[in-house]
Amino acid sequence: MTQVAQTLPLNQPSTQTAFTGLKCKECGTEYEAKAIHVCELCFGPLEVAYDYSYLSKVVTRETIQAGPNSIWRYRAFLPVTSENPIDVGTGMTPLLQANRLARRLGIKRLFIKNDAVNMPTLSFKDRVVSVALTRARELGFTTVSCASTGNLANSTAAIASHAGLDCCVFIPSDLEAGKVLGTLIYGPTVMAVHGNYDQVNRLCSEVANSHGWGFVNINLRPYYSEGSKTLGYEVAEQLGWQLPDHIVAPLASGSLFTKIHKGFQEFVKVGLVEDKPVRFSGAQAEGCSPIAQAFREGRDFITPVKPSTIAKSIAIGNPADGVYAVEIARKTNGNIESVNDAEIVDGIKLLAETEGIFTETAGGTTIAVLKKLVEAGKINPDETTVVYITGNGLKTQEAVQGYIGEPLTIEPKLDAFERALERSRTLDRLEWQQVVV
């Protein structure tokens, strides 16, 4: 369960990787690539550093396209040294042109990056966990852990099973049934904590101090978070090696948002795509919108909140990367908006009915914010806009139950069917359940 003291030497990239170590995002202090996540001097977040001149020499569009059909086609940009990283088919999810949704909203060129069908556990978290557990294995950990709002627990437990790692996950005790079951099935130890995510997170930081476990989003966080860059790389590659004009993504801790930005910047830096301005807009649920509030009020600090929303997967009241998300939205001329729970349910339904994608509450939040931004004139109808859908609706069925009607239950007779069909054409679907056919 303890970490082996085998780490990369500082500033000495191996021949296999361009990553050179860790660097404090605030004060620039450099560290060895160990299982540490904050700067000892200022407590700023540690980020993985890369040798971009080396990367621009060894990586081309062709070398990427010749790689596996997973996030590991971008291995050179990820903080691992393994020849054989843990590849469970994560990534390369569809980028779907969403013409029906675009028409409904009144814009012209809209794409959905659909991580509701990411593998193996149907959320973007499989990207970050594939990277974190590969790095955990390299650093000698045999037990991995996380603080999760559900999707991360699913992913950590599943990929730990595949990799043969012991696993102990921490979740708030009030999560949706699908998220709890979708973790238990892999056989990890599951701690359901009485409290909200922020309390779970604090507890995990305390556990991490005294147990030698690899917490993917604590002591392995610098590596873990880099996995989200692949959401930037894939969109650029799938758009034909170009950047979009505008992206809209959900904001929980803010990490995903900042890493999509980093992904785009890195592709520009090594010459894989042409530079252009990309606007970054973020989506929060009104019942947990500390980042949207800071953006709206022009603050450069986050005031924590106590979450109260159906969008549990993004209900982080004390977001670690909130300030960086605000900074990116401002400097790219984007926006950060919030929507209420009713709008979130409408967002889930809108995406399902126009594009055939069943997303969870975070996706409903993102679609509802997209709609709000379009209506406010904050998305130019001619912009190529990419919306990130990061999770699957089958995991949060409670959120839409009662809002989507019931089936028409009929006897196995032709006339019963005909009568029911007539009803279905004359009544709004939500009224069906009150009607005996």
Place this chain on the structure above:
Amino acid sequence: MAVKVLIPTPLQKFTRDQSSIECEGNSITELLDSLEQSFPGIKARLCDEQGQLRRFINFYVNSEDIRFLDGQNTALQAGDEVSIVPAVAGG
């Protein structure tokens, strides 16, 4: 009055590798001075030049973030548990 203080890994080199210590103080501000007396150098890591807690450090008293209480003026009582946690985690 003695309170229990949980020390995060990056600060444990000041506390001789102890992850939990006992310390005195009627408020967070007093606790910071008392920590400095016992473990010289630790306060400069936690606070800026004006004595304000750094942006990337969170303090909790009995599991509650002091930003929901009275900030650095939050009163402490004997037996309280104060947890010092780097802000950057989770998500």
